[in-house]
Every structure is written in C-alpha cells, then in structure tokens.
Amino acid sequence: MYDVAIIGGGVIGSAIARELSKKKVNAVVIEREQDLCCGTTKANSAIIHGGYDAKPGSLKAKLNVEGNGMFDKLSEDLDFPFKRNGSLVVRTADQDRAVLDELYDQGIKNGVPDLKIIDRDEILKMEPNIADEVVDALYVPTGGIVCPFHLNYALAENAADNGVEFKLSTEVKNVKKAGEGYAIETNDGTIEAKTVVNAAGVYADEIHNMVSGKKIHIVARRGQYCLLDKTAGNHVSHTIFQLPSKMGKGVLVTPTVHGNLLVGPTAEDVDNKEGVNTTGDGLGSLGATAARSVKNVPMRSVITSFAGLRAHEDDGDFILGEAEDAPGFFDAAGIESPGLSSAPAIGVMIAGLVSDKLGLADDPDFNGKRKGILNPSNMSIEERNELIKKNPAYGQIICRCESISEGEILDAIHRTLGAKDLDGVKRRTRAGMGRCQAGFCSPRVMEILEREVPMSAFDVTKNGPDAKIVFGYNKQI
C-alpha cells in the first residue's frame, strides 16, 4: 500500500509529488496518458502572474503571490526557462480608470510587490507597439513567463529521481474508501493508498465526487491561442493584458520564454472535456481583440494555433485540502488561472497537509537539483565543440527551424520519464515546434524513436498510443 497516490501528472500533480519527495514517503503518481503534461498544463498562456487579479483573501490570491515568489529559485534548482519580463494591464481611453485603480488596490492587498500605475509616455518607452488608444497601465514587474512543459517535466523528473513512482497510461475508473485508505481502480489493476491527492484537472470533479457527498462541478473553459513565429517575438517584451471590460476579459499578447509571440486566449465554456479543438470564429477573433492593446500584431506570422481547457469550478476559487467527508482524500481541484503561477505553492500546501496527516519525516537524501536537457544554442563555439567531440550526436541538427540536435532528442528519450512519441520529444526539446511545424523533422524524429525506444515504425505515434502516423508499408494498408 502506498502512503499517497496522486491522480494526475500535470503541473499540479507533479509539484505536489516533488514536494512530497522531500519526505520519506512511498508515493505514486497515476497518469492516464502515456506521457506527462498532456492536459491543461500543455496548452495555456505560459504566464506567471503577479497576483493582482484574484479577490483578496481567496486561495487564488494567496497562492499566486506565494507561487510567483518561488519561481526564481525553482527555475535555478530545476533548470527550466523562466523570465521575469514584467506585465502591463493596459487601459484604453473608453475604459473606466476606477477599474484600473481597483486592480492596483487589489494587488496591494494581495501583497504583490512594486506595483505602479504608469502613463502612456512611460508605457511607450517600454512598449513602442502599444495601441494608440491606450492611456495608462498597471505595471507588474514581478510578472513572468515560463515554459509550462519544462516546468512540468522538471518537477516530475525531480520527484521520480527522489523516489516517487509514476504509473503512466493508467486511467482511474473509480476511487473507493477501503479500510484505512483508498482503493483506486484503474484500467491496469487496483492501487491502494493511505491517502489520495486529486489533481485530475478538468476531471477533478468526477474523482472528487467518487468519494465525497459534497459534490463539486467543473466546467471546461476553452481558451484558443495563436502562436507566432520568432520573427514576431520582439513585438512586445512585456506581457500585455487588457483591462477587463464589458467586452470581456480581452486577450493577452506576450513573448514566450522561447522567443515566439503568443496571442490569446478566448474563453468559452464547452460541454466536452476533451474539446481542445479550435474554431474559425475563435481564432478569427484573436487578431481584432489583440489590436485593442497592441498595434500591428503580425497575425500573418502565425505558425500554429491551439486550444486548452481550464478547469473552472462553479464557486470560482481553487479547492484545496482534505475533503470534509472523506478523510485522507485531498483535493487540488478547480485549478484554472492562476494555476500555473500557483503550482509551486499548491505543491507545498498539499504536500504539507498530506505529510501532517501521515506524520512523514524529512528525507535526508532528498536532492532538489535537476539538470534539464542541454541548450547548446546558449554555448560558445568552444563549449559546443567540446560537447560534439564527446558526443557527436550534438553536431547533427535534426530540427532545422529550432536548431535542435540529435543529442538533445536522445536525451529527451532516455532521461527519467522520457519521451515516447513525437509530441513528447517536441515538448521536451522543441523539435517540431518551429515555423515548418515538423514538416521536415518528423520523419527523422520517427526514425530516432524507432531506433532508440526501440519500437516498430508503425507504432511510432504523435501523441499517445492511438495517434498512429503511418499505417504500413506502401501497397500494404
């Protein structure tokens, strides 16, 4: 019997797992997909919010600000890209100044440091492409951008390296109280654990309602995005939010930590918890909405579009903690924005509760450091040549758009909780994420997966076991 079973290997489940791995604990993470980072963590704004947005006193407000403050050390310890680029909430002339002031006051109450309201002249010095209609802005210097994939994998790899078990391709069918703990029925047998952590994203209500009479309800709120080429990556340097208005929350325009430009999201409640499809109307609306805050966004440079689902709980706040009527069952549910920003703090909070419940002792062998996949483009020519001499695979470029070498791809496949499919390689290395969108490199990455996993070419998939890429040899389909 495990001490704790965490349902969900997204950023929240992985953050909790990593915090728990600081203790002497027998823990398992259960993930239905064959890779981590396949749900909400995969498709969002990749923003670390300052924390001015949530209602003072809410869990969202508290954990956003706490989580934000943890990112500098975390990114250093776990070697993932994070940048405090600062954010601006811009107001146009037709919008009420009081709304901006209210955000400022809210931020102060939430404990967001260094907030400032700045006028157009100051904005222009920071962002020359700001829309002509913008008159002033709330400047949030602590706002940041992160790679959510790398954050997720960093947390999970470090947890695994410190002894947490990960069961992938394992889907929870039912959770039942059983003796001192819980029996978790899955497609791959029953897992018993003294405590359960529910970090199941848009499905967290279903998991919760299996054990608790106090029902919760999560609706999938879809957000559609356009990602622009790196040639557009310098269009803005801060994350530009729009002041919420009767027109809605607006969209953000932000550089990504890898140098692209991201525009989105829309916000639509959808019936389907698998409904990550984009729509013509949704994608079509983004350019016009973005123009309210940033001018001349080069929407012609879009290289891909995508949609993600936020887990919106009816009451609007995170649900964190032990279920009242299910002792030992801990929720991390309703984790929508600012969930990514709050993830490290949620990890600390839930791991703390579980640890107190079980009376866990510290693990003196815990190693909080993890090395990410090398990024040779940050190296000097000498360092790079040293690397290629040791491992010639780093001299062979596979993804030409992002300059990703075979060495990085081999690392992605062979490291802890390594990649098993094309999207897994892509999320870990960016191979296939550039402007040709894997047109040139996918046959080569397929070949590498086939050789290294090893597997048949006909079993190489895009994302998960059913996403077959080729069906058979020519004339044999």
Place this chain on the structure above:
Amino acid sequence: MKNYDLVIVGGGPAGLAAAVAARDEGLQDILIIERDHELGGILNQCIHNGFGLHTFKEELTGPEYAQRFIDQVLERGIDYKLNTMVMDIAPDKTITAMNSTDGMFTIPAKAVVLAMGCRERSRGALNIPGYRPAGIFSAGTAQRLVNMEGYMPGRRVVILGSGDIGLIMARRMTLEGAEVLVVAELMPYSGGLKRNIVQCLDDFGIPLKLSHTVVDIEGKERVEGITIAEVGPDRKPIPGTEIHYDCDTLLLSCGLIPENELSSNSGVELSPITSGPIVNDSLETSIDGVFACGNVLHVHDLVDFVSQEATQAGKNAARYILQGKKESGRKLEILPVDGVRYTVPKYIRPDDMEDTVTVRFRVGDVYKNKAIATYFGDTQISKRKKQVMAPGEMEQVVITKKQLSEYPDISNITIKIEEA
C-alpha cells in the same frame, strides 16, 4: 578547416548548378554545404517524371535529374559537406556551420550563394480550425514518407491545396493503395501546373473542388473526418455548403515559402511578395557578394529554370571573386504592374548587365488571351500574346543590353499584363 572562397549554402538543384557554373568560370575553392545526408535536395523524393524537358530534352525523374548535376560536381572535384547545417551567415560573409565530425566551424567566404530552397506552408500557418490529431501532413512530408521510407501515411485522404506536390501526391497515394477523396482549393483556380491536374487528378477520377477550404478537422488521436466548405469571393466559408468526408488523412499543398531565416539574419533585404531576397540582374542580393538562386529566391514551377538561374548565380559569384565588383552605379528598377506580381531580378544595371537577362515573374490571376508587355520608361518595347497565363506557372521576359542601350535616359522598366 580549409578556407573556401565561395560557399554555396544548399546542395539541391540550385546549389549544384551554381557550383558547376562557378568552377567552369575558373574558380577553384568552392564548398557546397548540404544539411541532408546526400546531395540532390528535394529532388531525391520526387520520383515522378517530367523533369529536365528544357535542360536535357528528355523526361527524367527527380533523382535522375539531380544525378546529372551531382555527376558534374563530382567530375569537377568540387568539395561538399553533407549532414552539415549552416547556423549563421554574418554580414561579412563569414559562414558558421556545424556537423558531427568537424563540430562547429567558421569559413570567411569571399562570396556566398544562397540556395536553401523553400518549405511548405503548415496547417498552423493556414490557421485551419479543429483538433490537432496525427494524420495531417504537408504533401512534401507525405511524399518523403512514401517515396523515401516506403511508409503509407494514410488510407482515406483529403487534400487541401492544388499545388504541384499535392497533385503529385494525389496520384502517388492512389497508386500505393490509398483512396484520395477530393482535392479542395481555396482559390477559383489551381496553383499547380495544368499537366499535373490532367495526369494526377483527371486520369484517376479524383475531383478538384475549386473555391473550397477545410473548415473543421475531427479526431483527437488520428484524423477521423474533414469538413470542407465553399468560399465566397472574400475567401470566407459560405455557411450551408459544408461537405463532410470520413477520412484518416489530410494532406496540405498550400504554397511554398522560401527559407530565408539565414539570409534575413545576415541582413539581406527580402521582398514581401516573394519572401526571397531582392536581387539585381547578376542575382546579387542587397549584400555585396551574396547571391541567391532557386526556390530560396522565389518559388519556381520547373526545376529547369532553377538550374538556369543557379548557373547565372554561380557564374556571377565566381566573377565577383575573380574580377572584383564592377558597378558603374546606374540601376533601373523593374516595376511589376497590372497583374504582374513581382519580378526576379528587381533591378537591372544597364551598363554592367550581360548581353541578355531573363526576367522571371508570376501573374496574380488567371488571364486568357492577354499579352505581356514590356516598357522602357513610357515606350513599349515588346508585347507577346499568351493564350493562358495562371499563377501556377512562371512567365518570363528577356531583356537585352543592346535594346537597353538605346534608351539611356529612362529611369525604370515596366512589365505588365494588357489587352492582346
């Protein structure tokens, strides 16, 4: 690392022809840098025939056509490096490249020929809505899987875009056992060659639906269905015209984009129309000694024209090194108007040009029984009637030095489509 005077970036048809021409002009130290594991570029996966009718007066397959030029490179003992990626071209023409055996190295070249080719427009760039499952391929990626790896990427196929690779793949997939249900084309005309529509679609009974586009992609893991709809004159889908296809594959053949990230980082000025460098009659870009040819310069319809153009670029790059830059300063702009979208070259130097310069361009619409007219200043110099002109096929006008010398006072040249 050995030093080279001329570095040619890309070992496809353009790079190969440029190298041969530069050597034949008398230049010794030439290096071709190729990122793939063999020379020949994209021709290696173009196993259909129809290549070389202009150059060799016979019908060759892509690999056969490439081999003719590879042989010429080998006969001349021109150096090349395979599996090698050019990482940077500095404005002073220092090339930084990398491979597994040499590591990262630099070559201070005296001249550079850009011959990197082009890439296909992706689903993302087309902003097609729907899910993002496996089974969506650019036609060229599917072509590589079928022709190079021998793998079938689909059983029931819808193709969006009637570019030549899409048309060729409609036939190829059919011959290899797949069922191609439809080719949908956003524009009211095809982007491909007429002969390909006849030989690849008509001969196999594959319908071509003009003024149609994909409005939805279904299937979370693998494509399960594609919905297309008719578009109006604004190219927006018309509600109520949707047609659904049960299929497992969507191939995209929606245009090619010259791959100019290296050029652009080095400071080479690009044309917003072609996405390729702006060049003069010697195919020299805005940077002295940097020349461009082939699909990195502008997307061609036939490889024969790539070879012709690359021969000029290679020759001029060799002369630049051997004789130095000769420029008297006079430069005439060619103005593309009334249906002519762009011209390559954009500038002609009447005093420094060769005896004849071939100006290549594409038209922006389908024209029937119209004429291509050339003006030196306001004076019409030539007018040639064409039964049909279409955006899928390149057109050309030849300008001679002798003709031009008779108009010393003009400031520009105009090429346009007008009534026949």
